Amino acid sequence: MNTTLLDTLAKQLMQGNKGLLAMDESTATCNKRFAELGIPQTEAYRRKYRDLIVNAPGLEDYISGAILVDETTRQSTDDGKLFIDILKQKGIIPGIKVDEGAIPMIGFPGEKITEGLDGLADRLKAYYTQGLRFAKWRAVITIGSDIPSLTCIKSNAYTLARYAMFCQDAGLVPIVEPEVVMDGNHSIQKCAEVTTEVLHTVFNALYQHRVDLEGMILKPNMILPGNDSAEKPTADQVAEATVKCLLRTVPATVPGIAFLSGGQPAADASERLNSMHKLFDDVMPWALTYSFSRAVQQPALELWNGKDEHIAVAQEALVFRASCNSAAKMGKYTAAMER
Ligand code: 13P
Secondary structure: OOHHHHHHHHHOOOOOOOOOEEOOHHHHHHHHHHHHHHHOOOHHHHHHHHHHHHOOOOHHEEEEEEEHHHHHHOEEEEOOHHHHHHHHOOEEEEEOOOOOOEEEOOOOOOEEEEEOOOOHHHHHHHHHHHHHEEEEEEEEEEEEOOOOOOOHHHHHHHHHHHHHHHHHOOOOOOEEHHHHHHHOOHHHHHHHHHHHHHHHHHHHHHHHHOOHHHHHHHOOOOOOOOOOOOOOOOOOOOOHHHHHHHHHHOOOOEEEEEEOOOOOOHHHHHHHHOOOOOOOOOOOOOOEEEEEOOOHHHHHHHHOOOOHHHHHHHHHHHHHHHHHHHHHHHHOOOOHOOO
C-alpha cells in the first residue's frame, strides 16, 4: 500500500474552498428523482443528466472530486468523450460509489446493513485502471424506539472498515460514510448521542483493521433533529452540536470531513456549514467541507426537467449551489447570496 500517495490524494480532495460532488445516485434512486419530475427513467436521460453536470462551466472552481456510479463510468458525451476524461481535464478527481446498497438486516427489524464486499477487490482494481482514484461506501443507521442496536452499528462499522482497507490496498482513497438518517421524530440530542456512538465504533473498527487514517475521508451526517421533530435549531446550534460530536470522535490525523446533506434544504445546508467555520475554525484539526448530492443538485434537476433547452440554466444553478457551499467552507456564505 502506498500511503504517501493516498495521503496526498486525500489532501487534494480537501483543498482550498473545494468540496465533493456526490453524483452517485444508484439507477433506482436516480429514476425515483426523475419520476417525481416526470423525466423519462431511461439510460439515455441519466446520461443526459450526468453530461449536464460534468460539463457545467466553472464546476471545477468549487469541486475537487466527483463521486460517480458504475453506469456513469462507461458513459460519454454525444461526441464520444468519456465523462471520466472530461472530469480529469477539468482537474476534478473522479471517484466511485462501490457499495451495492443497504438491505434489511435479518433479525433486526427496521435496521439495515450495506452489501458489496464480495468481489470488491477485483472491482476496485478495474476502477483504478479506469482512472478512478477514490471510492465511497454508505452505511445506514436509523433512529427509532429501540434502534439502532449495537449489533447493527458494529456490523456496519466492520463492513466500512473492511471496505476502507480494500480501497487503500487498491490505491483508492476511501470515503467512509456512516449516515445516521433524518427519518423519525427524534431530538437533536438523540441524533448527537447516536452519531457519537456510531463514530466511536467506526473509528475503533478502522483502527482494528489497520486503515491509514491519513489516507481516508469521513462523510458523516450533520447533527440534526429528525424530519418529524418539532425542534427547529438555529444554524449556530446545529454547528455547535455537530462540531462538538466530531471533536470527540474523529482523530486529528484524519485529513478531512465532508458532509452528506441528508435531505436538508439546500440553503440550510450551506448556512450550517458556514456556521461551523464561522464559530469553530480555530479549533478544528481537519478540513471540513461538503459532499452533497441533493443539496447541490436538486435545484438544477428541477430546472432541467429533462429539457435540452433548460441545460444552461440548470448548469448555472448547479454551479451556483456549489459556489454557496464553497463560500460556506471559507466561512463567507451569507443568506444574501441566495437569489
Ligand atoms: P445527500 O447529500 O443527498 O444526502 O447525498 C449524499 C450521499 O452521497 C448519500 O450517499
